[in-house]
Amino acid sequence: MSFNKQKHIRYWRMCANILPDAYQSSDASRMFLGFFIVAALDLLDVLNNPDLEKPIISAEERQNWIDWIYSCQVSDREGFRGFTGTNLTDRRNKDNKQWDPSNLPNTFFALIALLVLGDDLARVQRQKCLSWLPRLQRPDGSFGEILGPNDEIEGGRDLRYCCCAAGIAYILHDPAGKPYRPVFNEERLIDYILSCQDYNGGYGESPLREPHSGLNYCAIGTLELLSRLPGPASQRAKDALGCQDGCIRWLLERQTTVLYEEDPDADDGEEEEEVAAAAPSFANSPMYYSEPTTTAGFNGRDNKIADTCYCFWNTGALAMLRSLHLADLPAVRRYLLEKVQHMIGGFAKGPDSPPGESAPLPAIVL
Numbered sequence: 001m002s003f004n005k006q007k008h009i010r011y012w013r014m015c016a017n018i019l020p021d022a023y024q025s026s027d028a029s030r031m032f033l034g035f036f037i038v039a040a041l042d043l044l045d046v047l048n049n050p051d052l053e054k055p056i057i058s059a060e061e062r063q064n065w066i067d068w069i070y071s072c073q074v075s076d077r078e079g080f081r082g083f084t085g086t087n088l089t090d091r092r093n094k095d096n097k098q099w100d101p102s103n104l105p106n107t108f109f110a111l112i113a114l115l116v117l118g119d120d121l122a123r124v125q126r127q128k129c130l131s132w133l134p135r136l137q138r139p140d141g142s143f144g145e146i147l148g149p150n151d152e153i154e155g156g157r158d159l160r161y162c163c164c165a166a167g168i169a170y171i172l173h174d175p176a177g178k179p180y181r182p183v184f185n186e187e188r189l190i191d192y193i194l195s196c197q198d199y200n201g202g203y204g205e206s207p208l209r210e211p212h213s214g215l216n217y218c219a220i221g222t223l224e225l226l227s228r229l230p231g232p233a234s235q236r237a238k239d240a241l242g243c244q245d246g247c248i249r250w251l252l253e254r255q256t257t258v259l260y261e262e263d264p265d266a267d268d269g270e271e272e273e274e275v276a277a278a279a280p281s282f283a284n285s286p287m288y289y290s291e292p293t294t295t296a297g298f299n300g301r302d303n304k305i306a307d308t309c310y311c312f313w314n315t316g317a318l319a320m321l322r323s324l325h326l327a328d329l330p331a332v333r334r335y336l337l338e339k340v341q342h343m344i345g346g347f348a349k350g351p352d353s354p355p356g357e358s359a360p361l362p363a364i365v366l
Contacts, residue, residue, distance in 0.1 A: 001337045004345070005044060011345025011355065012040045013056060030083040031072060035109040035116075038065065042116050066119050069110050073123070074100060078132035079107035101146040104136055104155075108164035111171050126172045133165055134184040141188030142206070157206045159196060162189060163218035166225040186226055193219050201246025213254055213300040216247070217313040224320045248323045254314050255327060257296045259306050259339060259351055295338060296331040308340050308347050 015037050026033060041047045046056035072080045075092055079102025086100040107129065114121060136143050138153055143165045145155025155161060169183050195207045196219060202211025203219035223229050230244075297306025298314040311332050318324045340348045346355025 001341065003337060004341065007343075007345035008040075009044050009046055009056060009345070011342075012037055012044065013046075016041070016057075028082050028085065029106075031069070031080065031106040031109045031113070032082065034065070034069070035113045038113050038116050047116070048118055062117055066114060066117050069114055069117075070123050072106070072110060074102045076102070076128070078102040078125075078128050079104070080110040082106040098149050101148070102132060104143065104145050104161050104168075105164045108167050111168060115171070121172075124172070129168065130172055130183045133168060136161075136165065137184045137189070139188075141185065141190070141192030143189075157192075159193065159203060159205060159215045159218040159222070162193060163222045163225070165189075166222045170225045190223070190226065190228060193222055197243060197247070201243055201248070201250035203247070210301060211250060213251075213298065213310045213313040213317075216251070217317045220247070220317045220320050229320060230322075244321060248318065248321055248326070251314050251318050251321075251323075252326055253302075254298045254300070254310065255296050255331070256299050256304075256306050257294065257331075258299075259295070259297060259335070261305055293334070294328065294331040295334040296328060297335040297339070298332070306335060306350065308336065308349055311336060 019033070023033065038047065041057060046052065048057075048062065049055070068084075069080070071084055071087070072082070074081055076097075081087065081100060082103055088096060088100050092100060111121070111124070114124075132147075135147060135151065136145075136153055138144065138157070140157070142157040143155075143161040144153035145158075145161055148154040165184065166189070173180060173183075193203070196203045196205070196209070196215075198204055198209075198211045200211065202213075203216040204211050205215050220229070297308065298310040299306055300310045300313070315324055315327060315329070315332070318327055336347065339351045340353075342348050342355040344355065348355050
């Protein structure tokens with residue numbers, strides 16, 4: 001089965017206009033969903049392609065999206081909110097601003113979406129945003145999500161926030177080519193990340209937590225953004241941080257041919273039905289050899305089935321560790337194209353599931 005580009009374009013174009021009612025509970029995360037939609041359209045080369053006879057996305061519509069993102073910039077210009085529903089407009093004051101805070105991950109997604117849309121970030125208050133970042137960093141090096149009452153850091157100690165903070169700093173660093181200056185305590189952040197690495201090589205949400213592919217990607221991505229991974233692109237290269245060989249091994253162990261959950265009603269002791277012997281054929285002859293075809297996705301944790309989004313989180317981390325060639329990529333593509341590519345466009349979380357928002361984008365990348 002091949003990649004059905006036109007169906008995927010129609011699917012994502014539909015998502016840009018209206019989402020199914022199942023996404024009503026995610027209304028406060030519109031920035032997150034919007035980023036995935038914009039990024040998918042860009043990967044499909046229809047967001048700003050002058051060679052198209054009839055543009056899929058008009059320049060006016062693209063500008064409207066940019067303006068909407070800026071409408072989510074909090075009035076103090078420190079960061080962005082997830083949607084306009086919490087915008088207090090001119091009624092915002094020091095007593096109620098806690099209900100409309102700048103949000104770390106939404107700021108990250110807003111900046112990336114603006115760049116994908118071709119915006120120059122001229123309306124972003126870089127210095128205010130960069131001065132806000134260190135106020136979200138805890139003494140242990142981790143980052144929170146928002147600043148609550150009395151500027152208290154709220155939100156879990158989560159590697160996702162660490163990656164968002166590093167990404168914002170990377171995007172908003174001085175564009176004039178001046179020497180890089182850290183805007184927060186990078187050494188404490190790195191120490192915190194390394195403390196999240198488990199004995200088997202993967203990184204968990206926080207110290208002593210089970211490794212998880214998405215969080216592992218955030219750990220490796222943060223180190224990459226801070227130029228702390230070995231490789232020719234590193235300008236401030238140091239020795240490899242953490243047990244990188246162990247992490248690579250753990251990532252490769254995530255590739256699995258287990259695509260379906262076991263039926264809990266199945267009787268393990270039930271005898272298998274007898275299958276009639278197949279008629280003799282050349283393919284069954286000992287003189288014939290055919291390389292077995294494997295279909296394999298990736299899971300996020302030990303003893304889990306394959307899930308579309310982890311195809312990206314795992315291969316993305318392997319790519320940053322310069323080890324992508326060690327994965328069975330043809331098997332992953334077969335999984336994506338033959339098992340989870342949906343008939344209406346988009347990709348599903350797993351076989352026999354409807355297409356989603358966060359799952360299809362990683363599939364398009366691969």
